[in-house]
Amino acid sequence: xxxxxxxxxVRSVMREVAPEADLGAVGRDxxxxxxxxxxxxxxxxxxxxxxxxxxxxxxxxxxxxLATLDGCIDYLSSRT
Amino acid sequence: xxxxxxxxxxxxxxxxxxxxxLVGPGxxxxxxxxxxxxxxxxxxxxxxxxxxxxxxxxxxxxxxxVPVGTPLAVxxxxxxxxxxxxxxxxxxxxxxxxxxxxxxxxxxxxxxxGVAIGPAIPTSTRPALVASPMVxxxxxxxxxxxxxxxxxxxxxxxxxxxxxxxxxxxxxxPARPFIRSSPRARRLAAERGxxxxxxxxxxxxxxxxxxxxxxxxxxxxxxxxAVPAGTGPAVAATQLTGAASQMTGATTRTTGAAPAAGPxxxxxxxxxxxxxALMARSKxxxxxxxxxxxxxxxxxxxxxxxxxxxxxxxxxxIMPALLLKAVARAVATVPEMNGSMVDGSFVPAPAVHLGxxxxxxxxxxxxxxxxxxxxxxxxxxxxxxxxxxxxxRAGRLRSSEMSDPTITVTNLGDLGVESVFGVIYPPQVxxxxxxxxxxxxxxxxxxxxxxxxxxxTLSADHRASDGHRGGLFLTQIAExxxxxxxx
Numbered sequence: 001x002x003x004x005x006x007x008x009x010v011r012s013v014m015r016e017v018a019p020e021a022d023l024g025a026v027g028r029d030x031x032x033x034x035x036x037x038x039x040x041x042x043x044x045x046x047x048x049x050x051x052x053x054x055x056x057x058x059x060x061x062x063x064x065x066l067a068t069l070d071g072c073i074d075y076l077s078s079r080t
Numbered sequence: 081x082x083x084x085x086x087x088x089x090x091x092x093x094x095x096x097x098x099x100x101x102l103v104g105p106g107x108x109x110x111x112x113x114x115x116x117x118x119x120x121x122x123x124x125x126x127x128x129x130x131x132x133x134x135x136x137x138x139x140x141x142x143x144x145x146v147p148v149g150t151p152l153a154v155x156x157x158x159x160x161x162x163x164x165x166x167x168x169x170x171x172x173x174x175x176x177x178x179x180x181x182x183x184x185x186x187x188x189x190x191x192x193x194g195v196a197i198g199p200a201i202p203t204s205t206r207p208a209l210v211a212s213p214m215v216x217x218x219x220x221x222x223x224x225x226x227x228x229x230x231x232x233x234x235x236x237x238x239x240x241x242x243x244x245x246x247x248x249x250x251x252x253x254p255a256r257p258f259i260r261s262s263p264r265a266r267r268l269a270a271e272r273g274x275x276x277x278x279x280x281x282x283x284x285x286x287x288x289x290x291x292x293x294x295x296x297x298x299x300x301x302x303x304x305x306a307v308p309a310g311t312g313p314a315v316a317a318t319q320l321t322g323a324a325s326q327m328t329g330a331t332t333r334t335t336g337a338a339p340a341a342g343p344x345x346x347x348x349x350x351x352x353x354x355x356x357a358l359m360a361r362s363k364x365x366x367x368x369x370x371x372x373x374x375x376x377x378x379x380x381x382x383x384x385x386x387x388x389x390x391x392x393x394x395x396x397x398i399m400p401a402l403l404l405k406a407v408a409r410a411v412a413t414v415p416e417m418n419g420s421m422v423d424g425s426f427v428p429a430p431a432v433h434l435g436x437x438x439x440x441x442x443x444x445x446x447x448x449x450x451x452x453x454x455x456x457x458x459x460x461x462x463x464x465x466x467x468x469x470x471x472x473r474a475g476r477l478r479s480s481e482m483s484d485p486t487i488t489v490t491n492l493g494d495l496g497v498e499s500v501f502g503v504i505y506p507p508q509v510x511x512x513x514x515x516x517x518x519x520x521x522x523x524x525x526x527x528x529x530x531x532x533x534x535x536x537t538l539s540a541d542h543r544a545s546d547g548h549r550g551g552l553f554l555t556q557i558a559e560x561x562x563x564x565x566x567x
Contacts, residue, residue, distance in 0.1 A: 018441065019441075020441040020442055021441075033494075037441070039439075039494040039495075040398045040399065040400060040494050041398065041400070041465065041469050044396065044398055044466070045466070045470070047393055048393050048394050051393040051394070057392070057393065058393055059389070060385065060388050060389070060396065
């Protein structure tokens, strides 16, 4: 998956999880949970959404790598 | 003959707007069926009926705002008790079978004059399906066996689309389909003259969100030339005008002389007022006392990590599920935390319906219940929590979830808050708060260590209990959290 595809994927999953969230206003290295006011259920739903689209198992110990937009893109583009 | 009334969906509710009927005269309803959709100041709720029978007539039109307790419909007695099994394989009805069904299908109905439900599914063999009466009626009309239909809505509920798909018929053909949508999205759509049916929903369960409506742009210009079905936006545009005027009509009726202010702001202001009124009442009437303790979350955190190693993503647990379960279980030790104040005296509740404070995006909060939370296995509780949160945010809660929490939990830990002393939701008598789970110094058996800890707080009603019992309750919660494998 290219970095652009990864970005699109993150954007589309985030629209499902937090429809009102404005991903465009979030810096690439900002913490998503804080910037978008996501609680732990939102974050879990986000991970489930990424899993559903990519088939990646995404173990819990990898969660910190998904904390920022850049982190998500690195993670997804290097594994799919 | 009974009346179906506008229910009280929380102590802060004075009136509700009946936004949609899901049944009509002649429909058979069963206790627990969702029969109507009601907007309150705080949210949109699916309202369940509490008796079994046949809808005789509807007393309130869609769009009307009426006070709590107003009769909405008359429910007649069930047709002659248990309905005799219909012939095993009813022939598919003729195309124009929307008309009253042959009277021979059922014994003469006393109340519902001549309107029996068509070749309906025989009650005796009716499996416990999750489908609204409207969907069941549609299935009867189309000759679809609901037992063979897979529900696509949360909780496996069968929607109109599922039935139509099973009948091999293009969905959404006649009538107005029921569109999942958030209240704010609906108002925005009405304001912009958009038909919700034309907006692709990206929210939970395909719900149409504010963003979807915004992305759908302004109302399209006059009907486009005929377009082949299935081409999305263009088709939508042709349907637009009629539905839009319907929606605007409803909105105007609802709000009376609609002010120029945006509906979204209206909703926000209304919710703020409703929360304010209830909390002011609580602070005025309920003699709160407050306690707090620090719970060692080490065992729970370790257990969670180990457990989730073996679980696929979708069935992983998160800490809030453990916290909720611990509270629900602790009630068994101190039952005077679980129940309600009725005319100044405490009435304990026979079950634990755990209210969960859920913050809504864009502001406000709502605290619907997870029913029988003390008896749910952790995985089921987790599923119920995810379902509840997504439905709360999409405006798809059910009336029973709003009307009967027996104790409430608020968890502000995710936001980094260290501790929260909440305001009790009348008529409940206790509210448990959790702060952030963070590493802190912890002394035990003369040894100092670092452990993940959280501050657990209790706000309780002094008319129902006092500090000693409250303290026991908090201690019990902390104890239960030290043995997560037993939760």
